Amino acid sequence: MDSNILSIKNLNVSIGDKEILKDVTITVKSGEVHALMGPNGTGKSTLAHTVVGSVRYKVNSGELQINGKKLNDLQVYERAREGLFVAFQEPVSVQGLRFINYLRTAYSSLHPDEKLEYKKFVEEVKELLKYFGLDSSFVDRGLNEGLSGGEKKRMEALQMLILKPKFIILDEIDSGLDVDALKVVSKAISRAKENGAGIIIITHYQRILDYIKPDFVHVLINGRIAESGKGDLAKLIEERGYEYYKGGEVDAKIN
Numbered sequence: 001m002d003s004n005i006l007s008i009k010n011l012n013v014s015i016g017d018k019e020i021l022k023d024v025t026i027t028v029k030s031g032e033v034h035a036l037m038g039p040n041g042t043g044k045s046t047l048a049h050t051v052v053g054s055v056r057y058k059v060n061s062g063e064l065q066i067n068g069k070k071l072n073d074l075q076v077y078e079r080a081r082e083g084l085f086v087a088f089q090e091p092v093s094v095q096g097l098r099f100i101n102y103l104r105t106a107y108s109s110l111h112p113d114e115k116l117e118y119k120k121f122v123e124e125v126k127e128l129l130k131y132f133g134l135d136s137s138f139v140d141r142g143l144n145e146g147l148s149g150g151e152k153k154r155m156e157a158l159q160m161l162i163l164k165p166k167f168i169i170l171d172e173i174d175s176g177l178d179v180d181a182l183k184v185v186s187k188a189i190s191r192a193k194e195n196g197a198g199i200i201i202i203t204h205y206q207r208i209l210d211y212i213k214p215d216f217v218h219v220l221i222n223g224r225i226a227e228s229g230k231g232d233l234a235k236l237i238e239e240r241g242y243e244y245y246k247g248g249e250v251d252a253k254i255n
């Protein structure tokens, strides 16, 4: 298995003049699954957007690295090329951008040395569409165009498997999924893990973590990591709620 490291180091981020993330440090290695949890508005999606390089998010200090290479000054597509894939909480639709063309371009940019056989690629995508319970005609649709919420999430999981990135951030991939889809998507995440990807799952629910056991769990409160622990911390969070962190942070134990 490849050994890669995604390092989010002492990250401070603001949107406009509002400071959102404060001193966030998370280190993800190949084959690890990290769960990032925390109340609404605490900055989880901000972290996903910042790592991928969305321009609205201003990094005041701190560093992002993959295998020691600094990402801070790289464009979104350049970060993707370094092996980063982010499935957003609200996947965008792009009218007129055929899904298969988008995917092919993304794949080639991620794996520039591989010669892609188009026919085989399309077959593979169609097979995965079936695996995710999606119609094969989706290859020809505009990117996410006219898809239901749950269909979009499944399409994100499909992209994750096809693109084979080194690091994956899934922002609430489980929200809006029906029970069957949740199982399939969880299986897909396990597959990505087995293939050596390092994964951050942002979620509000224990349920997906029953299917895919996280190695580490981080709790983000008011933009700060209030606690980090092993996988079973997720269950504890569900039991005690975020009230527990009110009025002070528990020392982060693991990073």
Ligand SMILES: Nc1ncnc2c1ncn2[C@@H]1O[C@H](COP(=O)(O)OP(=O)(O)OP(=O)(O)O)[C@@H](O)[C@H]1O
Residues within 6 Å of the ligand: 015, 016, 018, 020, 038, 039, 040, 041, 042, 043, 044, 045, 046, 047, 056, 089
């Ligand atoms: N473009 C923006 N302009 C101004 N404020 C923003 C913007 N995007 C996010 N915020 C604010 O930043 C804070 C963190 O938002 P973020 O979306 O990261 O939260 P979250 O932890 O993902 O919440 P949720 O669990 O509801 O998805 C919130 O207070 C939000 O209102």
Ligand SMILES: [Mg+2]
Residues within 6 Å of the ligand: 044, 045, 046, 089, 171
């Ligand atoms: Mg969010």
